[in-house]
Amino acid sequence: MRLLRWFIGLLIIAAFLYGNFFIYDGIILYKLINVILFCALFVLFRVLFGPSPADRIVAVDILGILIVGLLAILGLVFDQSFFMDIGLIWALMSFIASLAFAKILEGRYLDD
Amino acid sequence: MTLQNRSRLFVFIFSFLVWLALTSVRDMEEVVAGLIVAALVTIVAGKFLITSEKSGHILRRIFSAIKYLIKFLWEMMKANFHVAFIVIHPYLPIKPGIVKIKTKLTKDSAITVLTNSITLTPGTLTVDLSPEKNEIYIHWIDVLSTDVEKNTKTIGGKFEKLLTEVFE
Amino acid sequence: MTREVIGMAFILVGIMFDFFGVLGLVRLPDVYNRLQAATKCVTFGSAGILLGVFIIQGFNNFGFKALLGIVFIFLTSPVAAHAIARAAHRSGIPLTKETVVDQYQEDNELKD
Incomplete structure (x- = not known):
């Protein structure tokens, strides 16, 4: 049963990679951005169906780091360095947000 | 020069250099703006960078820091291949648990670097530090033993010696 | 040209x-296991992407921003992971059934 589920997952990933790299017609950087967006889809699965609140916080934290990489590649596509500014600020805000969520999860609030 | 003033001078020079690197400088106004911003940063947070006198030769400490960095990057590569192997495996070969190790480091900065390195190396994640700052609780994805002394040697031992040379 | 090939390999x-x-x-x-896998691999992956962007761009301000992003990710993501793990354990989210030992729980019970 477990092996069957693993195999189905492998098939889905292989189908996505085949469609992205051999059927989709675009420059290589767009294909790489598609892979990162596929990863973000997995993270969104964890945000929506995470059994506990901590799972959702982990997913949001990871999404912040993924987006930094995506913005760097997007900056390469358009050859503009301000995308990296957005990425740096995004990483900063996501870090602070993770710390704040963790503090609230622990049961402490602003005045502690 | 007192310790605080040396710390402020260092912060000022460092933040000004970062400003010059981030903005491609074209004229005088940007340099002046950078000086003002660096001064503001120095006023707000200048005295927190260097807080105690370090002993030992500066060159030897830089050499140990480079050695530590190389070791850390190598361990991190190993960690990533380890995680990739576990994730691809159909049956997820894990045996998780939370274990305790002891540390001899005393400075806050040294403990911070040690815990961050433990988080990014194979199979381990720092969970908490005891209030006396001498024990670290670690979530281990593949528990080999539950003995405190033995775990101290396997998990923390490879970084602790180098970090002692760098920070103390 | 070689620089771009090496940078694309890193990406x-x-x-x-x-x-x-x-x-x-x-x-x-x-x-906790999810946090382990996600923190290690996504930190390393995003740092790899940013290093590739730095190699392609060279020493202009885009490249320096990418370098600053690498330093930033390496400093912040373990701290966020540590905060989330501690908050999850203190708020009582259980470990999985396969867990063999939990010395943190034992010590906390000893103190109370």
């Missing part, structure tokens, strides 16, 4: 490890 490796990290976030059984 490819980075995206590969991003993908493994996100796969771990979906497949592993509880919060």
Whole structure:
């Protein structure tokens, strides 16, 4: 049963990679951005169906780091360095947000 | 020069250099703006960078820091291949648990670097530090033993010696 | 030309490890294991992407921003992971059934 589920997952990933790299017609950087967006889809699965609140916080934290990489590649596509500014600020805000969520999860609030 | 003033001078020079690197400088106004911003940063947070006198030769400490960095990057590569192997495996070969190790480091900065390195190396994640700052609780994805002394040697031992040379 | 090839290789490796990290976030059984896989792999992957961007761009302000992003990610993501793990344990989110030992819980019970 477990092996069957693993195999189905492998098939889905292989189908996505085949469609992205051999059927989709675009420059290589767009294909790489598609892979990162596929990863973000997995993270969104964890945000929506995470059994506990901590799972959702982990997913949001990871999404912040993924987006930094995506913005760097997007900056390469358009050859503009301000995308990296957005990425740096995004990483900063996501870090602070993770710390704040963790503090609230622990049961402490602003005045502690 | 007192310790605080040396710390402020260092912060000022460092933040000004970062400003010059981030903005491609074209004229005088940007340099002046950078000086003002660096001064503001120095006023707000200048005295927190260097807080105690370090002993030992500066060159030897830089050499140990480079050695530590190389070791850390190598361990991190190993960690990533380890995680990739576990994730691809159909049956997820894990045996998780939370274990305790002891540390001899005393400075806050040294403990911070040690815990961050433990988080990014194979199979381990720092969970908490005891209030006396001498024990670290670690979530281990593949528990080999539950003995405190033995775990101290396997998990923390490879970084602790180098970090002692760098920070103390 | 060689610089671009090396940079693209770094970006490819980075995206590969991003993908493994996100796969771990979906497949592993509880919060702590997910946090392990996701933090390690996604940090390394995004750092790889940013290093590739730095190699392609060279020493202009885009490249320096990418370098600053690497330093930033390496400093912040372990701290966020540590905060989330501690908050999850203190708020009583259980470990998975396969867990063999929990010395943190034992010590906390000893103190109370």
